[in-house]
Amino acid sequence: KENQDWSKKWKEKWTVTHVTDKIAVVPSWLNYTPKESEITITLDPGCAFGTGTHQTTQLCMKALEKYLQKGDSMADIGTGSGILAILAKKLGAKSAYGCDNDETVIDVARENAIKNNEICTFELKTADKLTEKYDFVCANILHNVLFEVMGDLKKLMKDSAKLSLSGILNEKKDIVLEAIEREGLKIVDTLTQDQWISYVVEK
Numbered sequence: 001k002e003n004q005d006w007s008k009k010w011k012e013k014w015t016v017t018h019v020t021d022k023i024a025v026v027p028s029w030l031n032y033t034p035k036e037s038e039i040t041i042t043l044d045p046g047c048a049f050g051t052g053t054h055q056t057t058q059l060c061m062k063a064l065e066k067y068l069q070k071g072d073s074m075a076d077i078g079t080g081s082g083i084l085a086i087l088a089k090k091l092g093a094k095s096a097y098g099c100d101n102d103e104t105v106i107d108v109a110r111e112n113a114i115k116n117n118e119i120c121t122f123e124l125k126t127a128d129k130l131t132e133k134y135d136f137v138c139a140n141i142l143h144n145v146l147f148e149v150m151g152d153l154k155k156l157m158k159d160s161a162k163l164s165l166s167g168i169l170n171e172k173k174d175i176v177l178e179a180i181e182r183e184g185l186k187i188v189d190t191l192t193q194d195q196w197i198s199y200v201v202e203k
Helices: 002-013 055-067 083-090 103-115 143-155 170-182
Strands: 023-027 039-043 073-077 095-100 121-124 134-140 157-169 186-193 196-202
Touching: 039 083, 039 103, 055 083, 055 134, 055 157, 055 186, 055 196, 073 083, 083 095, 083 103, 083 134, 095 103, 103 121, 134 143, 143 157, 143 170, 157 170, 170 196
Parallel strands: 023 039, 073 095, 073 134, 095 121, 134 157
Antiparallel strands: 157 196, 186 196
Protein backbone atom coordinates (compact mmCIF):
# COMPACT_ATOMS: atom_id res chain seq x y z
CA LYS A 1 0.00 0.00 0.00
CA GLU A 2 2.74 2.45 0.98
CA ASN A 3 4.59 1.79 -2.27
CA GLN A 4 1.54 2.57 -4.37
CA ASP A 5 1.01 5.83 -2.52
CA TRP A 6 4.63 6.74 -3.00
CA SER A 7 4.62 6.12 -6.74
CA LYS A 8 1.39 8.09 -7.10
CA LYS A 9 2.86 10.99 -5.16
CA TRP A 10 6.01 10.81 -7.26
CA LYS A 11 3.96 11.01 -10.43
CA GLU A 12 1.88 13.89 -9.13
CA LYS A 13 5.02 16.04 -8.94
CA TRP A 14 5.61 15.80 -12.67
CA THR A 15 3.74 18.06 -15.00
CA VAL A 16 4.14 19.19 -18.58
CA THR A 17 7.38 21.14 -19.04
CA HIS A 18 7.05 24.01 -21.51
CA VAL A 19 10.62 24.42 -22.71
CA THR A 20 9.71 27.13 -25.23
CA ASP A 21 6.45 28.37 -26.74
CA LYS A 22 6.78 25.60 -29.29
CA ILE A 23 8.21 22.65 -27.33
CA ALA A 24 6.60 20.72 -24.47
CA VAL A 25 7.84 17.61 -22.66
CA VAL A 26 4.97 15.45 -21.45
CA PRO A 27 5.23 12.63 -18.86
CA SER A 28 3.90 9.52 -20.57
CA TRP A 29 1.05 8.98 -18.10
CA LEU A 30 -0.48 12.43 -18.67
CA ASN A 31 -3.03 13.24 -21.35
CA TYR A 32 -2.05 16.49 -22.95
CA THR A 33 -3.51 18.27 -25.94
CA PRO A 34 -0.80 20.27 -27.67
CA LYS A 35 -1.37 23.82 -28.76
CA GLU A 36 -1.44 24.40 -32.48
CA SER A 37 1.99 23.73 -34.05
CA GLU A 38 3.43 22.74 -30.65
CA ILE A 39 5.95 19.91 -30.64
CA THR A 40 5.50 17.43 -27.81
CA ILE A 41 7.95 14.82 -26.59
CA THR A 42 6.60 12.01 -24.42
CA LEU A 43 8.98 10.72 -21.75
CA ASP A 44 9.01 8.79 -18.50
CA PRO A 45 10.82 11.20 -16.23
CA GLY A 46 13.32 9.66 -13.87
CA CYS A 47 14.73 7.00 -16.19
CA ALA A 48 17.84 8.63 -17.60
CA PHE A 49 19.44 12.03 -17.45
CA GLY A 50 17.82 14.48 -19.79
CA THR A 51 14.14 14.47 -18.92
CA GLY A 52 13.68 17.93 -20.34
CA THR A 53 13.20 19.48 -16.93
CA HIS A 54 16.88 20.23 -16.30
CA GLN A 55 18.22 23.61 -17.37
CA THR A 56 21.16 22.18 -19.32
CA THR A 57 18.84 20.00 -21.42
CA GLN A 58 16.47 22.90 -22.01
CA LEU A 59 19.33 25.12 -23.20
CA CYS A 60 20.24 22.55 -25.86
CA MET A 61 16.59 22.23 -26.84
CA LYS A 62 16.40 26.01 -27.31
CA ALA A 63 19.56 25.96 -29.43
CA LEU A 64 18.08 23.19 -31.58
CA GLU A 65 14.84 25.08 -32.06
CA LYS A 66 16.75 28.22 -33.05
CA TYR A 67 19.49 26.81 -35.29
CA LEU A 68 18.65 23.33 -36.59
CA GLN A 69 17.68 23.44 -40.26
CA LYS A 70 15.21 21.02 -41.83
CA GLY A 71 17.16 18.22 -43.51
CA ASP A 72 20.16 18.51 -41.16
CA SER A 73 22.03 15.48 -39.87
CA MET A 74 22.35 15.68 -36.09
CA ALA A 75 24.52 14.00 -33.46
CA ASP A 76 23.99 14.10 -29.71
CA ILE A 77 27.09 13.29 -27.65
CA GLY A 78 26.18 12.01 -24.17
CA THR A 79 22.60 11.41 -25.24
CA GLY A 80 21.13 10.26 -21.90
CA SER A 81 17.38 9.83 -22.44
CA GLY A 82 17.75 10.55 -26.16
CA ILE A 83 15.52 13.63 -25.83
CA LEU A 84 17.72 15.92 -27.98
CA ALA A 85 17.96 13.43 -30.84
CA ILE A 86 14.18 12.91 -30.70
CA LEU A 87 13.58 16.67 -30.71
CA ALA A 88 15.93 17.08 -33.69
CA LYS A 89 13.83 14.62 -35.69
CA LYS A 90 10.62 16.40 -34.67
CA LEU A 91 12.17 19.68 -35.84
CA GLY A 92 12.86 18.18 -39.25
CA ALA A 93 16.36 16.69 -39.06
CA LYS A 94 16.86 14.02 -41.71
CA SER A 95 18.81 11.84 -39.27
CA ALA A 96 19.57 11.88 -35.55
CA TYR A 97 22.34 9.91 -33.88
CA GLY A 98 22.99 9.67 -30.16
CA CYS A 99 25.83 8.05 -28.27
CA ASP A 100 26.63 7.67 -24.60
CA ASN A 101 29.33 5.96 -22.54
CA ASP A 102 26.70 4.72 -20.08
CA GLU A 103 25.31 1.37 -21.21
CA THR A 104 22.15 1.66 -19.13
CA VAL A 105 20.75 4.64 -21.03
CA ILE A 106 20.94 3.26 -24.58
CA ASP A 107 17.86 1.02 -24.25
CA VAL A 108 15.95 3.83 -22.54
CA ALA A 109 16.81 6.21 -25.39
CA ARG A 110 15.69 3.62 -27.96
CA GLU A 111 12.39 3.10 -26.11
CA ASN A 112 11.86 6.85 -25.91
CA ALA A 113 12.35 7.22 -29.67
CA ILE A 114 9.78 4.47 -30.30
CA LYS A 115 7.37 6.13 -27.85
CA ASN A 116 7.68 9.33 -29.89
CA ASN A 117 7.37 7.59 -33.28
CA GLU A 118 10.79 8.82 -34.34
CA ILE A 119 13.64 6.83 -35.87
CA CYS A 120 16.96 7.64 -34.22
CA THR A 121 20.16 5.61 -33.88
CA PHE A 122 21.65 5.14 -30.40
CA GLU A 123 24.98 3.50 -29.61
CA LEU A 124 27.35 2.88 -26.71
CA LYS A 125 30.23 5.05 -27.97
CA THR A 126 32.32 8.15 -27.32
CA ALA A 127 32.93 11.12 -29.62
CA ASP A 128 36.52 10.16 -30.47
CA LYS A 129 35.30 6.89 -32.05
CA LEU A 130 32.94 8.53 -34.56
CA THR A 131 33.92 9.02 -38.19
CA GLU A 132 30.84 10.76 -39.65
CA LYS A 133 30.43 14.51 -39.89
CA TYR A 134 27.18 16.27 -38.98
CA ASP A 135 25.33 19.54 -39.63
CA PHE A 136 24.42 19.97 -35.96
CA VAL A 137 26.13 18.52 -32.88
CA CYS A 138 24.86 18.69 -29.29
CA ALA A 139 27.05 18.00 -26.28
CA ASN A 140 25.33 18.36 -22.93
CA ILE A 141 28.11 17.07 -20.68
CA LEU A 142 30.17 18.36 -17.75
CA HIS A 143 32.52 21.31 -18.30
CA ASN A 144 35.67 19.28 -17.61
CA VAL A 145 34.63 16.64 -20.15
CA LEU A 146 33.81 19.36 -22.71
CA PHE A 147 37.33 20.71 -22.14
CA GLU A 148 38.84 17.29 -22.91
CA VAL A 149 36.69 16.37 -25.91
CA MET A 150 36.32 19.75 -27.67
CA GLY A 151 38.74 18.62 -30.42
CA ASP A 152 36.74 15.43 -30.94
CA LEU A 153 33.52 17.44 -31.14
CA LYS A 154 35.06 19.78 -33.69
CA LYS A 155 35.99 16.77 -35.88
CA LEU A 156 32.30 15.79 -36.01
CA MET A 157 31.31 19.14 -37.51
CA LYS A 158 30.81 19.76 -41.20
CA ASP A 159 32.25 23.10 -42.32
CA SER A 160 28.93 24.90 -41.91
CA ALA A 161 27.89 23.01 -38.76
CA LYS A 162 26.71 24.35 -35.44
CA LEU A 163 27.76 22.85 -32.10
CA SER A 164 25.58 23.33 -29.02
CA LEU A 165 27.55 23.06 -25.78
CA SER A 166 25.74 22.71 -22.46
CA GLY A 167 26.19 21.32 -18.96
CA ILE A 168 28.23 24.34 -17.91
CA LEU A 169 27.87 26.09 -14.56
CA ASN A 170 28.47 29.85 -14.83
CA GLU A 171 31.43 29.65 -12.49
CA LYS A 172 33.09 26.98 -14.68
CA LYS A 173 32.55 28.67 -18.04
CA ASP A 174 36.18 29.86 -18.41
CA ILE A 175 37.32 26.25 -18.71
CA VAL A 176 34.97 25.72 -21.65
CA LEU A 177 35.78 29.11 -23.20
CA GLU A 178 39.46 28.16 -23.12
CA ALA A 179 38.71 24.93 -25.01
CA ILE A 180 36.55 26.80 -27.56
CA GLU A 181 39.45 29.18 -28.19
CA ARG A 182 42.00 26.36 -28.28
CA GLU A 183 40.08 24.67 -31.09
CA GLY A 184 39.55 27.92 -33.01
CA LEU A 185 35.77 27.79 -32.72
CA LYS A 186 33.62 30.93 -32.86
CA ILE A 187 30.75 31.62 -30.45
CA VAL A 188 27.57 32.57 -32.31
CA ASP A 189 25.19 32.55 -29.36
CA THR A 190 25.20 32.40 -25.58
CA LEU A 191 22.10 31.08 -23.79
CA THR A 192 21.60 31.18 -20.03
CA GLN A 193 19.14 29.75 -17.53
CA ASP A 194 19.55 30.15 -13.77
CA GLN A 195 23.18 29.33 -12.93
CA TRP A 196 23.79 27.51 -16.22
CA ILE A 197 25.31 28.80 -19.43
CA SER A 198 25.35 27.28 -22.89
CA TYR A 199 27.21 28.19 -26.08
CA VAL A 200 26.43 27.69 -29.74
CA VAL A 201 29.65 27.66 -31.74
CA GLU A 202 30.76 27.18 -35.34
CA LYS A 203 34.07 26.69 -37.10
